[in-house]
Amino acid sequence: MINHHPTSDVLAQFVAGNLPASVSVVVASHVELCSECNRAVQALTEQAAIDAFGESIKEQGLRDEPQAAGLEDFSGLDYFDFLNQFGDSDDYADLDDCIEAITAQERDDTNQLPQTVTEIAVGGERIPLPTALKSIALKEWQGMGKLSRSRLALDDGDLRMSLLHIDKGGSVPCHTHKGFEITLLLQGSFTDEMGVYRKGDFVWLDGQHTHQPVTEEGCVCLTVSSDAIHFTQGMSQLLNPIGRFIY
């Protein structure tokens, strides 16, 4: 049972294509695991399509309208405006050339081929990776104590995306986030001051939150962070210079 989801505003921005790449990837990975958000995204996409292209006649209950007239009535004017923007009549030829150039292309069958690893093995267990990661390479795993992480090779400004594995009984010392941190549970569970998180849960924390995640059974997370985490208590503050290691 998934209890933590992206907000509806995040889902709407996701559908609009307005989120940074790494945030889009982690939202997509949640949506792949969560049928509830999958349905929400589907509905938002249908609405976005209506906003961009208009509503189909069928949905408006005008099914009986003569269809032959449809093209003229519904797109003729719009198309004419489009042509007008090309200026003189030479551009009509450009448009035909454009369609010719496009239709000279072969059909594309490469879409479904994964290009990198599709699953990882952690502690003898095989964990499938989200589809959205299929073109993004994993860098070498680096470990410290019960923590290990592999950075994902994705250029996205200041944002960093990683796979994080915390072994059984491990924890991350109490810390706060200077920027924001998104965690998606891919496997296992962890607990912090705010609750229990299980596979599929999507947790977005920012500088207001301080937490200390602990995992009994171990967990694998996909994380996106905008900045290094900041340890807040005792000796662990010595870790601040290496906070960057984790996220």
Added chain:
Amino acid sequence: MQTLVSAGALDKGSADIKTQSETQVPTELSSWLVRVADARDKLAFTHLFQFFAPKIKRFGIKQLGNEAQAHELVQETMSNVWRKAHLYDGDKGAATTWVYTVMRNAAFDMLRRLKAKAEMNLGDDIWPLEQAQAQSEEDSLHFADHLMEKQMMAYVDSLPEAQRAVVKGVYYQELSQEQLAQQFGVPIGTIKSRLRLALAKLKQQMGDQQHD
């Protein structure tokens, strides 16, 4: 690939005004897409281009901020529509929803190239085109059943009339054998033997199928 060049100055005002004509969509969109996928039909593609290009351009101006980029988005999107139309499934959603997905993905990758100088295309990984239509896990399971059911129906339809009626009565209308006996005015033993014969025949047909 050739780039569209606009000669006229863009009338920015028109970008935000929606006319009556844009709130309605021709019902043929879906069949045009299917014809592009199945028959590489250039005329169907031209219709799609005529409908979508101006609207994609408007979206492009909004997302990418200038006309040249918007024209590139038109080309990129319509190219992908041509090359990937076979990923569209008309049973699962509107053609506009699928084309929106293609367009948004292309705009997302273009923006990344512009801003982050990132060459890797991620749009189709984040929003898979083959899943653009309603496809939660339950739906895809249902779809598999649906295919199987379609095949089963074909077998059932090939049965002799009397046997077919009994099979449909029992398995589709969920009537009891007693009810069917009453309905057809035959002894229940006749219903039982018709059902037995029909199931034996179906089993045989499905067995044949497996040897293919």
